[in-house]
Amino acid sequence: METLERIIAEHPFFQGLESYYTGLLVGCGANVRFQPGSYIFKEGEEANEFYLIRSGRVALEIFAPQGKPIVIETLEEGDILGWSWLLPPYLWKFHAHAVQDTRAIALDGKCLRTKCEQNHDLGYEVLKRFAQIMERRLEATRMQLLDVYAVR
Amino acid sequence: MATAVLDDPMLTHPHLVRNVIKETPDTFTLKLEPEDGRHGTSFRPGQFSMVWVFGVGGLPISISGDPAERHQLVYTVRSVGQATNALVTQSVGSALGVRGPFGNGWPLEAARGRDVIVVAGGIGLAPLRPVIYEVLKHREDYGRLVVLYGARSPRDLLYRKELAAWARHHETQVLITVDYGGMSWRGHVGVVTTLFKYARLKPSNSVAMVCGPEIMMRFVTRELEAHGLSRNEIYLSMERNMKCAIGFCGHCQYGPYFICKDGPVFRYEQMKPLLEKYEL
Numbered sequence: 001m002e003t004l005e006r007i008i009a010e011h012p013f014f015q016g017l018e019s020y021y022t023g024l025l026v027g028c029g030a031n032v033r034f035q036p037g038s039y040i041f042k043e044g045e046e047a048n049e050f051y052l053i054r055s056g057r058v059a060l061e062i063f064a065p066q067g068k069p070i071v072i073e074t075l076e077e078g079d080i081l082g083w084s085w086l087l088p089p090y091l092w093k094f095h096a097h098a099v100q101d102t103r104a105i106a107l108d109g110k111c112l113r114t115k116c117e118q119n120h121d122l123g124y125e126v127l128k129r130f131a132q133i134m135e136r137r138l139e140a141t142r143m144q145l146l147d148v149y150a151v152r
Numbered sequence: 153m154a155t156a157v158l159d160d161p162m163l164t165h166p167h168l169v170r171n172v173i174k175e176t177p178d179t180f181t182l183k184l185e186p187e188d189g190r191h192g193t194s195f196r197p198g199q200f201s202m203v204w205v206f207g208v209g210g211l212p213i214s215i216s217g218d219p220a221e222r223h224q225l226v227y228t229v230r231s232v233g234q235a236t237n238a239l240v241t242q243s244v245g246s247a248l249g250v251r252g253p254f255g256n257g258w259p260l261e262a263a264r265g266r267d268v269i270v271v272a273g274g275i276g277l278a279p280l281r282p283v284i285y286e287v288l289k290h291r292e293d294y295g296r297l298v299v300l301y302g303a304r305s306p307r308d309l310l311y312r313k314e315l316a317a318w319a320r321h322h323e324t325q326v327l328i329t330v331d332y333g334g335m336s337w338r339g340h341v342g343v344v345t346t347l348f349k350y351a352r353l354k355p356s357n358s359v360a361m362v363c364g365p366e367i368m369m370r371f372v373t374r375e376l377e378a379h380g381l382s383r384n385e386i387y388l389s390m391e392r393n394m395k396c397a398i399g400f401c402g403h404c405q406y407g408p409y410f411i412c413k414d415g416p417v418f419r420y421e422q423m424k425p426l427l428e429k430y431e432l
Contacts (some may be wrong), residue, residue: 059333059341071333074341076350099338143343144331148368149304150275 004029007105011052012078013129020121028111034058034098040081041092047084049106053077056102061095069095072144073137074100085109161398164204164249167329169242179230179275180240181216182284182345184248184364185223192222193250193315196257197282198389202397203227204249208238212394214279215253219286228310230280243413254397255416258283259387263359266417267295269351269381271372273302273344273364277310279389282362299326299353302344302368306330316356339343344368345375348415355380359418363389370427371422386420 007020008014008029019127022042033049034040040051043063051058057076075076075081081104090109115122156366167184174180182201184190195215204210216227231237260283267421268287272280287294299318304310319326329340340347344364360376362369369388376386392404392411399413407426409415 033421044370057338057340068335071337071341073337074333074339076340078349104426110155141341143345143371146367147304147331148343148365148371149308149331 004031004105007054008052011054011105011131013052013080017125018114021100021125024115024119024122025112028115029105030108032106034102035106036098036100036102038098038145040097040102042095042098043092045092047082047090047092047109049109050082050085051104051106054105055078056098056100056104058102058122059097059099061097063095068094069097073140074099079102080133084119085113086127086130119148153356154310161254162396163250164202164251167225167248168248169244169246169248170430172242172244175211176230176308178191178232179228179308179310181226181228182239182242183217183225184225184250185388193225193253194222195219195225195253195282196225197260198257198279199253199255200279200397200412200416201225201227201250201254201393202394203239203251204251205235205238205242206247206249209235210249210251210395211235211239212254212391212397214416215237216278216281217285217404219282228275228281230275243296252397254292254412256392257359257422258389258416258417260286263287263361264293266293267354267358268297269353269358269360269376269395270297270299270301271344271360271362271364272300273368273372274304275306275310275366276362276364276389278302280361281311281314283361284318288318288324288432291322295323295352296352297321298353300329300344300347300351301327301331302331302347302364304331304340306333327351343371345371348375353379358385360386361384361389362420366390366427373424383420383421383424387417388420388423389416390418390423391416 002145005026055077060073063069166187168187171183172183199215200212201212202210213227216228229240233238270280287297329342333341361371390411394412395401395403397412399410404411
C-alpha cells in the first residue's frame, strides 16, 4: 500500500529530500481528488495550501473582464500547483481549474510555514525547490511573450 | 538527351495543383502532380523544392508529403507575403513550376536503431512530417518516436487528425502544446520546451530533429542538451533566402555554409556558433 510519506518522497518536487524532512511534511499533507470541470481555487481566495499533482491536468486561468478566462498554463503529473501560500498576502493570483480527473496531495501551507519557521533547514529545502520551479516558469513565460512561433 | 534536360537543376517542371487543403486560417497544403503525368519525383525527408508561381516568383518550400507517394509533391505553406499568398490562393487545376528537390534532408540513416525525437514549432512540423511518415512506415528500423509540437493556439495546429492518429501507433508518444488555450482546449498549455518533462526520452540512444523559428530552436537545443543529448545528435533545419538552390547565387549563405546546398539540415554542433551571432 502506498503511504503518504512514500508518495511525497517519490514526487519529483521532493526527490532527494531526506526522509526526516519528508516525515515532517506528512503531518501537513492529505490526499485529494478533483472532478473534471471543478475549480481547485479561484483568484483572490486565501491561499492556504499547495498541491503535488499525481495525475490529471489542471489549467491555470486568468480572468479577463468582459471576456472568457484565458488558459495560460497547464500542470500535470509531477508538477506543483500553487506558491501563493508561501508569500504574503497569501492570496491566489489565478483560477486553477481541473480539466481532467485530477489526483493530488494537498499540503497545508500554514502548517508548512510553521514547520519551516521552526526548522530553517527544512525551510531552505522547500524554498530551493520552489525557486527552481519559479525560475522555470519565468523562463517559459518569457518565451510565451517572445511569441516564438511568429514569422519574423 | 531528354534525360539530361530532366536532370538540369535549373529547369522548372510544370505541375498542376490537384488539391488544396486549408490547415489553419493562414496555412494551406497543396498537392501537385507533374503536368505530363509521367515522371514522379523521389525525395528525401527534409528536402525542399523551388516552387514557381508564374508571374510572381519562386519560393523555397519544404516538401511535407509522404516520400513513398512519388506521383505527387506536397507542400504546406503559410501565407505571410505576396508570393506565399499567391501560392496558397492557387485553385485546383492551376499550373505551378517546380525545381528540385534540393538539399540534404534529415539524417534518417543515422537514426536507424535509435529513438527519434521530433521537435517542431508552428509550421516547422511540415518539413518533419515526412520523417514521421518514414519512421512509422519502417517501424522496426527505429526505436521510440517522440513528437513534441507547439503552436501559438489550438487553431494554429497543423495536421490535427494525423497527430491524433500518430499517437495511436506503437512506441510513439505525441505531445502537443499551445501558448494560449481557449476554454474549449483540453490539452497542454505552455511553450514547447515545457513538454520535455512529460516526454519519455532515452538520450543516450536518440537523435533529435528540430524545426521551427530560430529563436524556438535555440531554446529547444538548450533543453535537449540539458536532457543529455550531445550537439552532434541534434539536427536543425535552417531557412534563409534560397534562390538558385544549388549554391551558385550566394543568397542563402550563412557563415561558411550555403543553406541550400550544405543544408538545410545541419548538426547543432555546426550551427551553435552562428546562432549565437547577432544579426547573422
